[in-house]
Amino acid sequence: MTGEVKFLLTEKEIPTAWYNLGADLPFRPEPPLHPKTLAPLGPEDLAALFPPSLIEQEMSPQRFIDIPGEVLDVYRQWRPTPLVRARRLERALQTPARVYYKYEGVSPAGSHKPNTAVAQAYYNRRDGTRRLTTETGAGQWGSALALACSFFDLECTVYMVRVSYEQKPYRKTFMRLYGAEVIPSPSDRTFSGRAIREADPGSPGSLGIAISEAVEDAAGDPRACYSLGSVLNHVLLHQTIIGLEARRQLEMAGERPDFVVGCFGGGSNFAGLAFPFVMDKINGKQIEIYPVEPKACPTLTRSPFVYDHGDTARYTPLLPMYSLGHAFVPAPIHAGGLRYHGMAPTVSQLANEGLIAPRAVSQTEAYQAGVLWARTEGVIPAPETSNALAQVVREAKKAKEEGKEKVIVFNFSGHGLLDLTGYEKYLSGQLSDYELSDDDMAKSTAVFADYPTPQNLKSR
Numbered sequence: 001m002t003g004e005v006k007f008l009l010t011e012k013e014i015p016t017a018w019y020n021l022g023a024d025l026p027f028r029p030e031p032p033l034h035p036k037t038l039a040p041l042g043p044e045d046l047a048a049l050f051p052p053s054l055i056e057q058e059m060s061p062q063r064f065i066d067i068p069g070e071v072l073d074v075y076r077q078w079r080p081t082p083l084v085r086a087r088r089l090e091r092a093l094q095t096p097a098r099v100y101y102k103y104e105g106v107s108p109a110g111s112h113k114p115n116t117a118v119a120q121a122y123y124n125r126r127d128g129t130r131r132l133t134t135e136t137g138a139g140q141w142g143s144a145l146a147l148a149c150s151f152f153d154l155e156c157t158v159y160m161v162r163v164s165y166e167q168k169p170y171r172k173t174f175m176r177l178y179g180a181e182v183i184p185s186p187s188d189r190t191f192s193g194r195a196i197r198e199a200d201p202g203s204p205g206s207l208g209i210a211i212s213e214a215v216e217d218a219a220g221d222p223r224a225c226y227s228l229g230s231v232l233n234h235v236l237l238h239q240t241i242i243g244l245e246a247r248r249q250l251e252m253a254g255e256r257p258d259f260v261v262g263c264f265g266g267g268s269n270f271a272g273l274a275f276p277f278v279m280d281k282i283n284g285k286q287i288e289i290y291p292v293e294p295k296a297c298p299t300l301t302r303s304p305f306v307y308d309h310g311d312t313a314r315y316t317p318l319l320p321m322y323s324l325g326h327a328f329v330p331a332p333i334h335a336g337g338l339r340y341h342g343m344a345p346t347v348s349q350l351a352n353e354g355l356i357a358p359r360a361v362s363q364t365e366a367y368q369a370g371v372l373w374a375r376t377e378g379v380i381p382a383p384e385t386s387n388a389l390a391q392v393v394r395e396a397k398k399a400k401e402e403g404k405e406k407v408i409v410f411n412f413s414g415h416g417l418l419d420l421t422g423y424e425k426y427l428s429g430q431l432s433d434y435e436l437s438d439d440d441m442a443k444s445t446a447v448f449a450d451y452p453t454p455q456n457l458k459s460r
């Protein structure tokens with residue numbers, strides 16, 4: 001087996017601006033709405049939670065936004081990340097497809113999440129925030145924000161989904177090591193957490209619940225702002241550094257992608273890799289772009305496109321997105337970062353317009369792909385990443401059946417070195433598959449009967 005494996009950019013070649021897909025969309029996106037008045041959201045509606053610089057980015061029409069020098073200084077600790085050709089996986093699958101992965105697991109937190117955590121901590125600090133509150137599912141986002149807060153001298157409070165807090169105790173230590181306070185959610189700290197615990201003392205928690213707690217905490221403290229690890233435009237914007245680097249690295253490799261793949265929870269690692277390629281697709285290139293989700297939490301593949309809240313207690317604005325319902329509590333799958341009821345509005349609307357093609361995989365298919373990956377490529381994937389991997393393996397097998405030399409690029413969003421409990425269960429045959437039943441789906445989406453929808457608002 002010969003040929004180049006890693007395609008590396010130098011530190012001097014790190015992109016110096018993020019890419020805002022909003023400037024190039026071929027349709028007018030639906031606006032987020034004020035939860036009470038149902039009027040399109042204005043910057044002042046976000047002021048209680050976010051600093052002015054991030055609100056400006058959230059609504060910016062500008063195509064490229066410069067990355068501040070202080071943020072680039074921190075990025076250089078691990079960026080540019082490598083683009084790697086998975087030659088050993090290709091050989092194991094005997095596929096004519098060429099598989100490339102953008103390896104985001106080299107960041108200190110082990111995932112893509114610091115790309116936005118560092119930017120958010122920087123802007124908050126510059127705008128005068130003293131403490132950030134947030135939620136975390138698998139712990140990757142909490143770890144990234146804890147790290148970023150320690151770099152920019154901010155206090156950090158993390159509400160961690162209880163089931164993950166119990167499944168992944170070392171993530172808690174990881175966050176505390178960087179100085180963050182970590183609270184299992186639902187907790188007794190907040191009104192919304194206490195209400196959930198009263199109704200269901202054994203609640204495993206969900207990202208929606210943890211978001212409510214973090215939002216409530218920040219809204220009640222003038223020194224604090226809230227920080228979200230996915231979903232919002234400014235978060236997706238910061239992650240586009242992944243795709244901008246990958247595009248240059250593919251040019252170095254002399255390749256044009258046929259497939260771009262990423263798993264999604266709220267959409268940030270998928271968008272980070274995919275948005276620059278969505279721009280290419282809008283400009284006429286033939287590319288299939290797959291966001292991949294777990295069958296246990298089938299947001300893009302099965303739920304309706306509606307206006308819904310980003311959190312369970314309904315504190316947040318109404319976002320135009322595919323949603324399983326803000327009260328949905330997903331099965332306790334190990335890909336904790338993919339257990340979110342909604343989806344980034346921009347990604348939702350790309351799916352709605354047919355520019356991307358969502359796929360769903362089962363938990364065991366994801367783990368099977370993760371183990372194959374570890375035994376061929378060596379790196380142990382995060383369970384979230386393995387969802388993308390499962391789709392990559394499907395496409396590589398299809399290329400073999402069809403005898404076609406396809407080029408597949410995917411986002412290796414994080415390593416799984418702190419996710420060994422799930423692997424232990426898989427290896428001892430104790431891992432279950434969960435598929436959301438039609439009945440449960442109907443129950444969790446019943447709330448939308450009284451909600452505005454993008455369709456009926458348009459016809460007003």
Ligand SMILES: Cc1ncc(COP(=O)(O)O)c(C=O)c1O
Nearest residue numbers: 140230265266267268269337414
């Ligand atoms: C490694 C990893 N990949 C993917 C995700 C999903 O989040 P997002 O859709 O925002 O990329 C997470 C979230 O915690 C994660 O930790």
